[in-house]
Amino acid sequence: MELIAEFNDNQGLNVKLTKEKIFISATGNEETLALRGVNGVGVYDDIEKYNKEIEDFKKSSWTPKKRQMFSYSLIGLGIIYFILGLTSGAEEAFGGGIIFFAVGIIVGKFKSKKKSPELDSYFRIILSGGDRKFKFNKTGDNAVNIAQFINKIEDTLTAYSK
Numbered sequence: 816m817e818l819i820a821e822f823n824d825n826q827g828l829n830v831k832l833t834k835e836k837i838f839i840s841a842t843g844n845e846e847t848l849a850l851r852g853v854n855g856v857g858v859y860d861d862i863e864k865y866n867k868e869i870e871d872f873k874k875s876s877w878t879p880k881k882r883q884m885f886s887y888s889l890i891g892l893g894i895i896y897f898i899l900g901l902t903s904g905a906e907e908a909f910g911g912g913i914i915f916f917a918v919g920i921i922v923g924k925f926k927s928k929k930k931s932p933e934l935d936s937y938f939r940i941i942l943s944g945g946d947r948k949f950k951f952n953k954t955g956d957n958a959v960n961i962a963q964f965i966n967k968i969e970d971t972l973t974a975y976s977k
Contacts, residue, residue, distance in 0.1 A: 820967035822938075822960055828951040830938060832968055837940070841949045848940060848947075855941040856968045858961055859948060860934055868932035875929075882922060889919030 820832045827842035837853065839846045877885075893916030899905065900912055936953035938961065939946055953961065 819971060820964050822964040824951040824953075824957050824961075826952045828938065828949055830949075830964065832964070832971060834971065837968070839940075839949060844949075846947070848942070850972060852942055853940055853968075853972060854943060856965050856972075857939050857941070858953070858965065859937040859939040860953075861937070862934070865932060865934045872929070872932055882925065886919045886923030889915050889922060891919075893917070893919055 818831060818833060822828070822830045829840040831838040835850055837848045837850065839848070893912045893914070896912030896915055898912070900910070934953070935950060937948035937950050939948050951957065951961065
């Protein structure tokens with residue numbers, strides 16, 4: 816069998832195209848599909864899930880903007896205490912100002928350890944009885960590579976042939 820095209824996302828999905836079949840090797844799943852049973856191919860991005868995860872992430876974690884505003888508030892409070900300590904002669908206010916100022920700077924430099932959600936992308940094959948989705952990593956060159964691979968499949972399919 817002559818190999819026409821191949822796509823590999825280096826994270827578990829490998830798809831090979833010949834003149835008659837598509838061979839799919841995904842994590843824990845091996846399939847072979849005849850091209851005559853394939854009605855279409857494409858890429859599916861689960862945007863609804865991604866938007867919900869982003870919304871939950873923003874609610875549950877400190878975004879850089881929230882952290883920056885909190886840091887500025889602590890620094891401002893530290894400056895107020897610092898000035899009150901200088902003008903009134905109260906050493907407690909002066910020391911408190913230094914502490915608020917220092918904590919504000921530390922909070923401003925701190926970065927969240929939570930990882931922001933990633934968009935799930937699927938290589939989708941439309942069959943007469945439904946569709947099959949295979950998750951893949953669509954970062955870097957993979958977006959271009961999957962598009963080129965899908966174009967080669969479409970050229971091979973009878974429905975797309977001229």
